[in-house]
Amino acid sequence: MDFVGDIEDAVAGLGAPPGLRLPINAVAVKPKRRSRADRVRGQPLSTPLVPGTQTIYVKTFGCSHNQSDSEYMAGQLSAFGYSLTDEPDEADLWLINTCTVKSPSQSAMTTLISKCKSAKKPLVVAGCVPQGSKDLKELEGVSVIGVQQIDRVVEVVEETLKGHEVRLYSRRTLPSLDLPKVRKNKFIEILPINVGCLGACTYCKTKHARGHLGSYTIDSLVDRVRTVVSEGVKEIWLSSEDTGAYGRDIGTNLPNLLNALIKELPSDRSTMLRIGMTNPPFILEHLKEIADVLNHPCVYSFLHVPVQSGSDPVLTAMNREYTVKDFRKVVDTLMELVPGMQIATDIICGFPGETEEDFAQTVSLIKEYQFPQVHISQFYPRPGTPAARMKKVPSIEVKKRSRELTTVFESFSPYLEMKGCKEKIWITEIATDGIHLVGHTKGYIQVLVIAPESMLGTSTDVKITSVGRWSVFGEILDEPSLQPNKETTRNISKINTVKVSSPIDELCNEDASCCTNTCTSCACLNEKNSSVKTKEALDDRYEGGVKFAHTIQSLFFRRKRLDKSSVEKSAKPVAEKTGHNKHKLAYLDWFLFGIIFLGSVIIVAVLIKFSSVLFSF
Structure with missing residues (x-):
């Protein structure tokens, strides 16, 4: 060939x-x-x-x-x-x-x-x-x-x-940011600010693909933000392999970019900015400036800062170029300077050479900070990386450590103190249950509300009515502070079709991201996360006849794809759908209970009959 x-x-x-x-x-x-x-x-x-x-x-x-x-x-x-x-x-x-x-x-x-x-x-x-x-x-x-x-x-x-x-395959200049674009979610613009990175992590294959750091100019990014704001985007996600390294190849830095971008955001807070993942080394020298940006009303008080391990020897083997002390400084400084600050992190379990003591230090770090979002991964050797040639921890032990850390993480109840709080949320998505809409607080805490789809792309105040391990639920207190555009209707197909960078562009569907948490209201700001076990938090999270159904929804909840199938499924008003589902769930629960009860009676009767036959011999 x-x-x-x-x-x-x-x-x-x-x-x-x-x-x-x-x-x-x-x-x-x-x-x-x-x-x-x-x-x-x-x-x-x-x-x-x-x-x-x-x-x-x-x-x-x-x-x-x-x-x-x-x-x-x-x-x-x-x-x-x-x-x-x-x-x-x-x-x-x-x-x-x-x-x-x-x-x-x-x-x-x-x-x-x-x-x-x-x-x-x-x-x-x-x-x-x-x-x-x-x-x-x-x-x-x-x-x-x-x-x-x-x-x-x-x-x-x-x-x-x-x-x-x-x-x-060949590498060239960066692709233009003004190319036609079909967004998965009409309201969310994912804006790459740079490609590649300055690191050389021993386990990372992405560097082989994305290469060395290449940053877009501040002017080009500012122009792009102006464009997407005019197109009705409500969230802008700054994305890269390492946001903190931005600009070091072109003589600038991340704070300079962020300060230029927030000047382009509407003063009515109709569009929010989310800063992407950043490794500790490149924001240590800019912590105060980053904190100032995170305090801005139009910037989510959320940051993803991977630590990967709580052990310095393991971080050295990973060639991560920072220590656990450096990571602590980043977290402690941002938590101190930014009210309601939410930090997510990553952990790799079973990196080559990781001892029991190393892993215990990682567990201790996670327990100490009780991060609301931790992405836990087992170590996977990637071909062509230095780590692939290192002596590996037995796979059984890697899986054991991953399960242990997951159990520790799931024992936290990071949302418990939010119940009863008043929060402002920005609504951008539909939940997988087809009933709730998905909004985020200033701290990028995921909140589920029952509301008409016409509220997509708006912000509103809610009262947090119940909390679970992965999400919180709220009820709307007032009308949306931002009226939706005329073309935003209950017909979900209009959410999936929008003019973007090209006059003949059309949109398709969804996205996926993470969720975080802690009450950002004044009354709740400095309260620590409770260590109540997950089961205890779940026991009291819902009220009424849909308690069981909502519990299952919260455990398996993820974002909904805004695709063609949802157009047909979302034809009825949300209120009608909710009422119908409540009755349906109630009848279904009684029906299942009846079958289980009847089956139990039959089994007991058969056992008694069988026993009597045996004794007759």
């Missing part, structure tokens, strides 16, 4: 000057060779296709940066005329945007590639996996697009649909 190593190499061979973007029809790609049998039978390799008339299925794995890349690729395809679908079977081509952080993500990608090949669908693989592992067996026979080539996706898709195999 023949294919070119890189489209850029091909056009350069045609005499194009470096950096020149040739028209799509000038892209040189070697076609697949037809077999002798095909030539004898006279069967064409592929049917002639009209570019831009096909349907594309886009699947994304990984972080918010990957999600943003997918939205940009979907936007360009849509602008060129391609239709987008959430149903793989309906698609003429699959586009899979991959993640290389953990083995499970790559395994899921491999499974999906196999399904695509079995369905004989043309396939384009994008993202960190092909960029970081070019010789991967699973990538044989498919087209590939690198992480810095997402603005060439239309060309790659067109050539792939013609039956050609394309490889597009």
Whole structure:
């Protein structure tokens, strides 16, 4: 099978000057060779296709940066005329945007590639996996697009649909932020501020794919914020592999960027800014400035700061370039200077060389701070990384430590003190139960409320009525402080279709993120998180006939995809849906109880009869 190593190499061979973007029809790609049998039978390799008339299925794995890349690729395809679908079977081509952080993500990608090949669908693989592992067996026979080539996706898709195999890997300048974009959620803009990082963590494969730090200029990011605010976006997520490292390659820093961006946010607090993940080393010197930004009324008082381990020897083995003391300084300073501050962190269990004492220090750190959100991972050796060559902790022990730390984390009751508090929330999503809407407090605490879908994209005051381990529930106290746009109606399809960066862009659906917590009202600010066990917190979290149903909802709650199926399911008003579900749940509970009771009686009767027969012998 023949294919070119890189489209850029091909056009350069045609005499194009470096950096020149040739028209799509000038892209040189070697076609697949037809077999002798095909030539004898006279069967064409592929049917002639009209570019831009096909349907594309886009699947994304990984972080918010990957999600943003997918939205940009979907936007360009849509602008060129391609239709987008959430149903793989309906698609003429699959586009899979991959993640290389953990083995499970790559395994899921491999499974999906196999399904695509079995369905004989043309396939384009994008993202960190092909960029970081070019010789991967699973990538044989498919087209590939690198992480810095997402603005060439239309060309790659067109050539792939013609039956050609394309490889597009070379690193270039950063893709423009003004490309057409199809957001998963109309109200949320994921804004990449830089790519790559300055670190060299021994376990990280992402650096192999994203490369060294490359920052967008402050002016380009300010222009983008102006644009998305004018388009009606209500949350802006700053995304990168390490937000704290922003600007060090172009002579500026993160506080300078943040101060420039918040000047562009509406003074009525209709649009909120969320700062993305940052490693400790690069914000230590800017803690006061970062705290000032986090205190701004239009910035969520939330930060994701991965610690990975509570042991200095393990951090050294990871090459994390900070100590536990440094991490504590970041957390303590922000918690002191920012009222209601919420911090999420990450832990890797079972890193090579981690001893029982090392792990005990990690558990102690988590117990001390009782972080409301902890992302706990088992160590996965990634091919080509230094950690993959280190002596490993036995997998049984790794799983044991992961379970132990998870049990510790789940014993916290971080939301318990919020009950009865008054909070302002920004509503941007629909819950998976189809009944609640999802809002976030200033501290980015996830709050579920029953409200009409017309309140999406608005803010309002709520009273927290009940709390659970993963979410809190509230009731609206007043009318939304921001009236929704006229086009925002109860018809969910209008949430899924919006003009964005291009006049012919259309939107599809959802997103995924994390949740955090602690009451930000004055009466609750300095109260510590309770150590009450999860079960005790759950016992009192709901009232009335739907207690059992809401408990299950809270345990398994995640964000709802705003897709076409939800249009049909959301036709009835929320109030009608709620009442109907209450009666349905009540009847169902009694029905199940009756079946269980009757079955128990029958089993007891059979046992008694069987016993009497035995004794008769």
